[in-house]
Amino acid sequence: MDTFKIVVAGVGGQGTLLASRLLADAAISSGMHVKIGETYGMAQRGGPVMGHIQIGGETNNPQIRKGEADVLIGFEPAEAVRRGVTYLKKGGLALINTRKTDPVEVVSGMRLYPELDELFGLLRMVTDDIRLFDATGIAEEAGDPITTNIVMLGSIVESGLLPYSEETIVETLKTGLKPQFLELNMRAYELGKKAYHSL
Amino acid sequence: MSHPVALDEPGKRVVLMGNEAIARGAIEGGITLAASYPGTPSSEIGNTLARVAKKLGFHFEWSANEKVALEVAYGASMLNQRTICPMKHVGVNVALDILNPITLRGVKGGLVVVSTDDPSQHSSRTEQDNRWLGPHNDVPIIEPSNPQEAKEMTIFGLELSEQVKLPVLLRTVTRLSHMRSDVELGEIRDLGRKPEFAWDEFSYRVAGFEKLFRRHPERHGKIDAVQEVFEKTSFNELKLVNDSKFGIIGVGFAITYVKDALESLGVEDKISYMKLSTPHPMPAKLVTKLIESVDTVLIAEEVDPFIELMVTALSKTVNPDLVILGRKDLSFPREGELSQELVEAKIAELTGAHYDDPSRTEIEAAKDDLMFDRMLTMCAGCPHRSSIYALKKAVKTVKGDLMNVVVNGDIGCMGLAHAPPMEFEDTYFAMGSSIGVSQGMQQLGVDTIAWIGDGTFFHAGIPSLQNAVHNGAKIKIVVADNAAVAMTGFQTNPQMGITATGDKVEPIMIEDIARASGVKFVKVVDAYNMKEAEEAFKEMLEFDGVAMVISRRDCAMVAVRQMRPNKPVSYVIDEDVCSGCKLCLSGYGCPALMWNDETMKASIDTTLCMGCDSCAQVCPTKAIHRSDA
Numbered sequence: 001m002d003t004f005k006i007v008v009a010g011v012g013g014q015g016t017l018l019a020s021r022l023l024a025d026a027a028i029s030s031g032m033h034v035k036i037g038e039t040y041g042m043a044q045r046g047g048p049v050m051g052h053i054q055i056g057g058e059t060n061n062p063q064i065r066k067g068e069a070d071v072l073i074g075f076e077p078a079e080a081v082r083r084g085v086t087y088l089k090k091g092g093l094a095l096i097n098t099r100k101t102d103p104v105e106v107v108s109g110m111r112l113y114p115e116l117d118e119l120f121g122l123l124r125m126v127t128d129d130i131r132l133f134d135a136t137g138i139a140e141e142a143g144d145p146i147t148t149n150i151v152m153l154g155s156i157v158e159s160g161l162l163p164y165s166e167e168t169i170v171e172t173l174k175t176g177l178k179p180q181f182l183e184l185n186m187r188a189y190e191l192g193k194k195a196y197h198s199l
Numbered sequence: 200m201s202h203p204v205a206l207d208e209p210g211k212r213v214v215l216m217g218n219e220a221i222a223r224g225a226i227e228g229g230i231t232l233a234a235s236y237p238g239t240p241s242s243e244i245g246n247t248l249a250r251v252a253k254k255l256g257f258h259f260e261w262s263a264n265e266k267v268a269l270e271v272a273y274g275a276s277m278l279n280q281r282t283i284c285p286m287k288h289v290g291v292n293v294a295l296d297i298l299n300p301i302t303l304r305g306v307k308g309g310l311v312v313v314s315t316d317d318p319s320q321h322s323s324r325t326e327q328d329n330r331w332l333g334p335h336n337d338v339p340i341i342e343p344s345n346p347q348e349a350k351e352m353t354i355f356g357l358e359l360s361e362q363v364k365l366p367v368l369l370r371t372v373t374r375l376s377h378m379r380s381d382v383e384l385g386e387i388r389d390l391g392r393k394p395e396f397a398w399d400e401f402s403y404r405v406a407g408f409e410k411l412f413r414r415h416p417e418r419h420g421k422i423d424a425v426q427e428v429f430e431k432t433s434f435n436e437l438k439l440v441n442d443s444k445f446g447i448i449g450v451g452f453a454i455t456y457v458k459d460a461l462e463s464l465g466v467e468d469k470i471s472y473m474k475l476s477t478p479h480p481m482p483a484k485l486v487t488k489l490i491e492s493v494d495t496v497l498i499a500e501e502v503d504p505f506i507e508l509m510v511t512a513l514s515k516t517v518n519p520d521l522v523i524l525g526r527k528d529l530s531f532p533r534e535g536e537l538s539q540e541l542v543e544a545k546i547a548e549l550t551g552a553h554y555d556d557p558s559r560t561e562i563e564a565a566k567d568d569l570m571f572d573r574m575l576t577m578c579a580g581c582p583h584r585s586s587i588y589a590l591k592k593a594v595k596t597v598k599g600d601l602m603n604v605v606v607n608g609d610i611g612c613m614g615l616a617h618a619p620p621m622e623f624e625d626t627y628f629a630m631g632s633s634i635g636v637s638q639g640m641q642q643l644g645v646d647t648i649a650w651i652g653d654g655t656f657f658h659a660g661i662p663s664l665q666n667a668v669h670n671g672a673k674i675k676i677v678v679a680d681n682a683a684v685a686m687t688g689f690q691t692n693p694q695m696g697i698t699a700t701g702d703k704v705e706p707i708m709i710e711d712i713a714r715a716s717g718v719k720f721v722k723v724v725d726a727y728n729m730k731e732a733e734e735a736f737k738e739m740l741e742f743d744g745v746a747m748v749i750s751r752r753d754c755a756m757v758a759v760r761q762m763r764p765n766k767p768v769s770y771v772i773d774e775d776v777c778s779g780c781k782l783c784l785s786g787y788g789c790p791a792l793m794w795n796d797e798t799m800k801a802s803i804d805t806t807l808c809m810g811c812d813s814c815a816q817v818c819p820t821k822a823i824h825r826s827d828a
Contacts, residue, residue, distance in 0.1 A: 011573070021379070024214050028381050034214060036379040039321070046576045046790060060345070060455035062378035065463075065539050066557040082570060085562045104576035108620040108788040109781060114569045122569070125562050145806050 003057025004163045005064045006156075009083035010049050010075030011101045012040065015149035019073070020051035022153060023162070026172040027055040030164040037062030046104065048079055052087075055163055071161055073152055075135075076101050081119045085126055093129045095155055095199075097148060099136035131155075131199035138191045147188035154192025155199075205251040207387055215382040217375040218243035218285075220346035221313055224353025225283040226251070228309065229388035232258045232275040234268035236658070237687035238287030239322040240376040241315035245285055246688060249699045255387070261690045261699040264630070264658045265290035269297045269312065276301075276310040276366075277401050278394035281357050285313035288329050291368075293630070293659070295332070298366065302336045303414040305364040305421070307397045309357030312338075313369045315376045318502040319536040322373075324610075324628070326534065328503035329370055333479025337422040340368045340479040341434070342451030347382045349375065352434060352476070354385075359428060363421045370478075372501045374536070375452045422480055429477040430484050436474040437485055439492055445549060446471040446493035448486070448510070450478055450500035456542040457499050463543060464552040481509045487517045497549060498525035499542055502534065524549070576618055579791035580759075580767075580809035582726035582752035583613045583679045587621045588787060588817065589729040589750075590648070590677060593736030604646045609633040609660075611652035612686045612754075613679040620788040624650060631659025638663065638672040649676040654684035656709055657692045661716070668717040668745050675739050676747040678709055679726070683754040713747050720746035727752050729816045759809050769808035769826050770815060774800045776822035787817045 006023065010016040020036050027034040037052040052064045069087040074080020074096035084094050098116070106113045123130060135155070139148040150173070156162065157169050170189075177185050203213040204223040215223060222244050225233060233252070235245035245261060252259035262268035265286045272284040286294065291314045298312065314332075317323040333340040341356055343349040349371065356367040398405040429435065447470060449457035454474040461467040473489050475481070478500075490496055490510060498507045504527035514521040524530035530545055531537060540558065547554030577584045591601060598604050601623065608614050608627040616624035626636065633655075637647035651660055656678055667674050684690040691699050696706035713721045720742040722735045732750055739746040759767060769791075777800040784792050784801060791807035792814060803814075805826065815823035 021214065024379060028212060028214055034379075034381055036214075037374065038377045038379070040377070046573065046578070048573050060458045061539055062374065062380070062455075063539060067559065068557070078570060079573075082566065085559060085566050102790070102793065103571050103573040104619060104788060104790065105571045105574060107576075107784055107790055107792055107794075109785045109794070110619060111571060113571075118569060122562055122566055126559070 004055040005069045006053040006071045007069040007083050007087045008051035008073045009079040014075045016049050019149040026169045029168050032056045035062045081123050084123045088126050091127050095131050097135035098132050142188035142191050143184045150185045150188040151192035154189040155196040158193040158196035202250050209386045211384050212381045214379050215346050216379045217346045217349050219247045220350040220382050221353050222247035224350035227385045228354040228357040229281050229390040231280045232282045234260050234262045234271040235285045236265045236268050237690045238290050240373040241285050241287040242687045252700050265294040269294040276306045276308040279392050280308040283311045288314050288316040299336050301366050302338050309360040310366040311356040315371045317373050326502050330478050330505045337418045338368050339425045342370050344452050344454050346380050363424050365421050372452050426480040429482040434476040440471045443471040444494045446489050446496045448473045448498045450475045450506050453499040456537050460543040460546050466552050490518050495522040577615050578755050579807040580755035580811040585729050585813040586679050586726045586750040587616050587623050589732035590736050591623050593733045597737050597740040606648045607633040607637045609651040609655045611655050613652045630655050634663035637674045638667040641672040641674045653680040654692045665716045673744050678749040680749050680751040681754040685754045718745050718747050723749045726750040727811050755809050767810040769805040771826045772801050773822045778820050783814045
């Protein structure tokens with residue numbers, strides 16, 4: 001099979017790395033090779049985080065070549081655009097959480113957060129398939145905004161683009177998440193799936 | 200759920216990070232002791248070992264610093280035990296003082312030092328290339344290219360170390376340490392060796408001082424023997440293509456760029472190339488086979504022209520007309536990581552292969568115009584933020600102007616004091632250096648504040664503190680004590696009263712060390728009580744002698760974790776009272792604060808706020824209060 005390539009973009013603390021890992025574990029369960037390249041520097045202190053996931057195929061380097069990602073999962077609008085314009089292939093799916101995380105430059109009044117229309121305008125030069133939703137709002141509905149990553153995961157599964165079955169990912173969630181938080185996360189997952197159809 | 204590195208299931212495939220794979224390699228190789236000091240991008244090696252050490256029955260510790268870690272590991276090696284000592288690249292600078300004698304005196308049990316280098320400085324103050332330590336110390340250097348190989352080469356390193364009686368330095372780069380891929384597990388070995396001191400190899404009393412002391416000839420013999428091993432190891436690969444006049448050497452992780460580029464350009468069967476996983480000592484005979492057969496060689500390596508210079512020297516005798524391209528000749532940039540695009544474009548240029556540059560230059564430029572950088576900042580509720588705010592107020596009162604004092608900071612989260620909106624830090628250099636450089640300035644009459652964290656103080660702050668007291672330099676020291684080695688992911692330090700593997704021990708308090716070192720003014724304050732902290736800082740600044748304030752409060756991330764499953768009580772802003780002055784945003788800048796353009800008032804993101812009360816103390820109109828008050 002061709003390598004299936006996903007770029008995950010967000011901010012430290014949003015659970016992007018866990019989402020990448022779950023997507024990779026599901027690939028392994030399906031008998032596919034997988035590579036994840038993670039760029040986070042000192043991201044725990046509010047910096048940008050990016051994950052590159054390559055499923056199947058025989059590439060050696062964990063970084064996806066520019067313009068070749070099949071899917072962009074954006075946990076934060078500006079971070080989604082930052083990575084999407086570089087890595088997403090022409091016409092690829094961009095699934096984006098619209099909830100903003102203000103950087104310190106904005107909090108302290110040094111500059112304004114760019115207008116979302118302008119930001120997404122840049123991404124539209126790469127793809128028409130941009131799907132926006134308040135994933136954090138849905139996570140709050142599920143019970144905790146910390147499950148935003150699982151809402152995003154539910155949506156991307158529902159897109160039908162992933163190269164493995166939904167059963168595999170559900171099984172991965174059940175074995176990969178802490179049992180005491182499983183119910184909460186499964187609720188977030190189901191709400192994420194449902195949300196995809198209204199995007 | 201147990202960690203996959205602890206699984207005793209040979210043949211099973213699991214997803215491992217490069218760093219976890221190194222930890223697994225050490226476990227499969229039969230280590231009985233591991234010692235480390237955390238530092239990005241190395242920390243996950245130690246984190247992983249710490250998690251499984253008790254279960255698998257080996258000793259793991261976060262040592263006080265890298266030098267101590269290597270000394271502890273060497274102690275085990277002299278008892279014929281296998282051991283691993285991971286650290287970040289600049290940590291090896293700290294450990295170098297003991298690494299050099301180890302290479303001279305030799306090892307008994309296999310000893311692998313891991314150096315995780317950081318090209319492009321993702322999370323470091325330098326991208327120093329530690330392969331130079333190879334020729335500097337006669338230490339063999341091995342460089343894996345993926346997690347599976349990182350695991351196998353860790354085992355190889357332990358075996359090689361034992362075979363030739365030298366420590367082996369396994370070098371990674373950030374991209375490898377932090378990549379994940381599926382790794383096939385091997386068998387966990389229990390060597391069952393009794394820890395016995397090898398008297399005849401290390402003891403002055405038994406072996407004799409003279410025999411042990413002048414060892415350079417032995418060391419040279421050993422490194423030559425290593426070169427013979429490297430000529431034959433299957434971790435190196437040479438693919439010669441008939442009639443190819445162009446060859447490539449990909450060193451360590453850089454081979455991944457080379458292989459992908461050759462395939463992508465469709466020239467994999469037309470060009471000779473070599474995968475070189477053992478940069479020092481470079482296997483000269485193997486490299487000769489490649490460079491004899493071509494007119495031009497391109498060398499892809501991270502990050503200095505190390506192999507490029509070795510090949511240049513070698514070519515003088517075997518192919519004097521060879522054209523050598525790489526980092527030094529600027530075929531690749533002299534600094535920073537390589538990328539798929541850089542390597543592919545260069546190979547295309549040299550071979551005439553067709554290459555489409557995938558860069559969207561115009562959109563990228565428009566993005567850069569529009570977008571912020573997202574600068575690093577302290578977390579919501581970080582006690583360092585309230586400490587700095589209080590310190591600034593005290594300095595203004597006592598010194599008249601914030602510029603009347605040089606603030607020498609240090610490594611760690613508190614080092615972010617330079618960032619807006621606090622902007623109250625002038626320098627930071629190396630672990631613990633805040634105190635030493637402050638003393639040098641103070642000795643010549645320039646007022647300073649040494650601004651240091653608790654983890655950093657234990658790492659390298661104690662000798663410089665005692666030096667300042669001894670030399671009568673009246674320096675002022677603020678220890679931003681958040682009871683955590685937070686920047687690298689919450690490892691332990693001696694003040695925490697708990698070891699890396701969870702044993703309760705007697706904590707060693709910073710104030711006790713300071714008092715025992717002769718510091719006459721030592722005060723401990725609560726970082727969240729900004730009035731109290733400010734008063735203590737004022738007293739410190741006015742004190743005639745070395746003075747220290749320890750501003751203490753648990754790291755906000757730790758505090759929130761410890762509250763679970765409960766959530767912190769957040770604060771709210773009373774819009775009727777808020778004057779819209781923005782001081783909480785522009786002067787304090789906690790990430791939980793927001794500005795509402797419609798109401799022209801500040802507000803608080805209750806999902807981020809952890810209820811520290813600091814912004815309420817900053818607000819001049821007292822508009823901020825607990826949400827349940």
